[in-house]
Amino acid sequence: MATGYCTLEDVRRALRKASLPGDIGQDKQIAVDAVVAQTEELEKTFSRHWYAPDGADILSEASTIDIPTSPKTRNDEESLPTSGAMAVAAPPTPKLYQGDYTRIDLARRDAKAVQQLLVRDRDGGYTDWIASDEYTGGTWPDALGDDYFLRVNNGGQSALYLDTTNFLEADDDDEFYLDSFVNAVYVTWEYGHEGIPRNVRRAVAFRAGAELVEEAVVEIPQNATVYNVDTKAEKMRNRADELLDVYR
Structure with a gap:
């Protein structure tokens, strides 16, 4: 199973936070691939690895993505x-x-x-x-x-x-x-750091969501208050960067 620092539910929440539809069920594998890619980039960029201890909430929510549980x-x-x-x-x-x-x-x-x-x-x-x-x-x-x-x-x-x-x-x-x-x-x-911080989960989710928006996996509503796809994706990546500032 693909390994990532967030769940698909995290991605859905990030999309809804950006006033976008959170239904990615019809393109689940594309969303999984986006989470995996952003997880790998995050580890290399920050030279860090996070993992969830036994009993962590994220483990009960992850059904499609394999959350790391060890160093x-x-x-x-x-x-x-x-x-x-x-x-x-x-x-x-x-x-x-x-x-x-x-x-x-x-x-x-x-x-x-x-x-x-x-x-x-x-x-x-x-x-x-x-x-x-x-x-x-x-x-x-x-x-x-x-x-x-x-x-x-x-x-x-x-x-x-x-x-x-x-x-x-x-x-x-x-x-x-x-x-x-x-x-x-x-x-x-x-x-490895025991525990996947909420900021890391959300940052990976926002980055993955931005990728889905750019690839037109997520449909932007016609009545959405957004100028274009690039603007929406950029806002999501900027939010991810803000969440990750504490780890730089």
Whole structure:
């Protein structure tokens, strides 16, 4: 079943709010496709994923669209950031944040847990810091001081911090064993915000409704106080943007 952040009832309500007929039953699949397309665009635009917990009202209303009910997982190849100013012929050094930690900014907001953390080791291979007993970590602030920790700020921005002292040569505390920090880390992690906010539901519905109006799926009444189709669709998209401002 197609996945989306709103139901067809949400789309009907959005159309009625715009003084348009809410009956889309005869073109249900077109409406579903519009919801799916707008959901995918929203996730990519805001780098976020929302999902509904068990018992959420939206689940009982969704009969045609599959509402997500769990976090998503990503597997990304990451490079360690290096300091901008380096002497000629000098080896690279990692850029530091909060003492000896270097930071990897993750590609999605609302990270929940790191499932696998493959870091290049002295032999040129990769060691999973999660599975290895040699490394400890978790989430901030409890794991501050460990070898790694995951931090998510109030806006959902997510970052993974690694203690760079783990990259020092055993016989020289000032020299790093890595000659390159490019693609030094592979991280598998979960992300997602529990709960689909009403603003998100309505925004997807308005955007989907605007698409239906432009494709003439929804008939505009002759006595409607609207200048043309483009004007009506634009108003719906503007309302969607207003609802989403809080997540930018």
